[in-house]
Amino acid sequence: MVEATLALVLLGMAAAGVLLPFVGGISVQTEGMHRTLAAKLANDLLEQVVAAPYDSVVATYNYTEPQGQLKDASGTIFTDPMYADFSRNVTCVNVYVEQQGDEEPPCFFIFATVQVYYKGAQIATVNRLISEG
Numbered sequence: 001m002v003e004a005t006l007a008l009v010l011l012g013m014a015a016a017g018v019l020l021p022f023v024g025g026i027s028v029q030t031e032g033m034h035r036t037l038a039a040k041l042a043n044d045l046l047e048q049v050v051a052a053p054y055d056s057v058v059a060t061y062n063y064t065e066p067q068g069q070l071k072d073a074s075g076t077i078f079t080d081p082m083y084a085d086f087s088r089n090v091t092c093v094n095v096y097v098e099q100q101g102d103e104e105p106p107c108f109f110i111f112a113t114v115q116v117y118y119k120g121a122q123i124a125t126v127n128r129l130i131s132e133g
Helices: 002-051 054-060
Strands: 064-065 086-097 106-116 121-131
Touching: 002 086, 002 106, 002 121, 054 086, 054 106
Parallel strands: none
Antiparallel strands: 064 086, 086 106, 106 121
16 A cells, blocks of 8 residues: 555646646747737727828827737737736827937937736737827
8 A cells, every 4th residue: 555655646646746847838838829919909990000090109008008008000909818917008209319419400209109918917019219200
């Protein structure tokens, strides 16, 4: 009986040693999938900002989409469960960039930032400087 118990304990330890790397690999793969989806969500929203009329960007694109309430380009909420734990924040501000020479006119841009969160933790940020025309 003692030998059987000892053999069972040793077999359990060996099995744990074999299975632990697989469990770690699954968690890394899942995190990578979340980061990839977050980057896509950030890029999609930033493309909407860039495609909008320049004069309306700052007034239109300063908002937060709460967790599970992400919208596609047509304004429809994503219903797929894989989007349920994501949220997004977009901010657009006017910025002035000073020119090197005095003879050049000043340049005004919009600095757009999209941040994507997964279960409240920020996992992707995309920034872009947008010019008129």
